[in-house]
Amino acid sequence: MSAKIGVITFPGTLDDVDAARAVRRAGAEAVSLWHADHDLKGVDAVVVPGGFSYGDYLRCGAIASFAPVMTEVVQAAGKGMPVLGICNGFQILCEAGLLPGALTRNSGLHFVCRDQWLKVDNTTSAWTTRYDAGAELLVPLKSGEGAYMASPEVLDELEGEGRVLFRYVEDNPNGSLRDIAGITDARGRVAGLMPHPEHAIDPLTGPTDDGLGMFLSALDALVAA
Amino acid sequence: MARVVVDVMPKQEILDPQGQAVATALPRLGFEGISEVRQGKRFELEVADDVDDAQLAKIAETLLANPVIEDWTVRRVES
Numbered sequence: 001m002s003a004k005i006g007v008i009t010f011p012g013t014l015d016d017v018d019a020a021r022a023v024r025r026a027g028a029e030a031v032s033l034w035h036a037d038h039d040l041k042g043v044d045a046v047v048v049p050g051g052f053s054y055g056d057y058l059r060c061g062a063i064a065s066f067a068p069v070m071t072e073v074v075q076a077a078g079k080g081m082p083v084l085g086i087c088n089g090f091q092i093l094c095e096a097g098l099l100p101g102a103l104t105r106n107s108g109l110h111f112v113c114r115d116q117w118l119k120v121d122n123t124t125s126a127w128t129t130r131y132d133a134g135a136e137l138l139v140p141l142k143s144g145e146g147a148y149m150a151s152p153e154v155l156d157e158l159e160g161e162g163r164v165l166f167r168y169v170e171d172n173p174n175g176s177l178r179d180i181a182g183i184t185d186a187r188g189r190v191a192g193l194m195p196h197p198e199h200a201i202d203p204l205t206g207p208t209d210d211g212l213g214m215f216l217s218a219l220d221a222l223v224a225a
Numbered sequence: 226m227a228r229v230v231v232d233v234m235p236k237q238e239i240l241d242p243q244g245q246a247v248a249t250a251l252p253r254l255g256f257e258g259i260s261e262v263r264q265g266k267r268f269e270l271e272v273a274d275d276v277d278d279a280q281l282a283k284i285a286e287t288l289l290a291n292p293v294i295e296d297w298t299v300r301r302v303e304s
Contacts, residue, residue: 102293
């Protein structure tokens, strides 16, 4: 029986189809989850995909973080379920308190849409074991509010505990503090990043297949469990 | 009923590129002497009389503002 990975759709979510495709490409079963449901349909992990949930009203991810399905995700994450937030999903996980910090308007004010080089910092989280430390990945980045902000104490804690997953290399596209592109929680089960690994799983449709490793890593973690 | 205003501002140490863009635009329009602009949000709430200050503070910090990056103030105004 293959592992089941849920992909949440909120009103305004855009990348649920690609996220589900990435899940299937990795060899897991993709299960659609709806924002208004109080039910995770028995999935083993959850992907919160990108887009503009609830039109980015109030703050990006703020309304979505209170959606019924997120209550279930927060509870499941507390029990150790792997959760990945991509782009708007990262914003939602921060707003929900599953990850520290917040994402703010890009320092250059422009929406940035390009293929972005990242460097792998952490290879022990549930979502990054397939990568080599220091490896460089090329995946799409497309966001207007992707500047990662947190207090110096939180940043020191993240770095001290090895919880920075990825950093931007070459030039920092959005003003994220310490070039942080993605982070994980204290247990290495909940992860969030602004770039889009689900758009880089197949050289036919993306710049590389560098993003597939995140989904394969999660599958490894589920099989090992 | 009472009218309550909640002001939400980016924390001083958080970069506010929108405010900076406004500040940069002002001299181009001929307005001199403005050294800094910070941009925030204002919420106006009509609240029942039995909603107390503690509840208003809870509303501000759990939904209207993200305390990681924003400061907020709550005040009751004449409606």
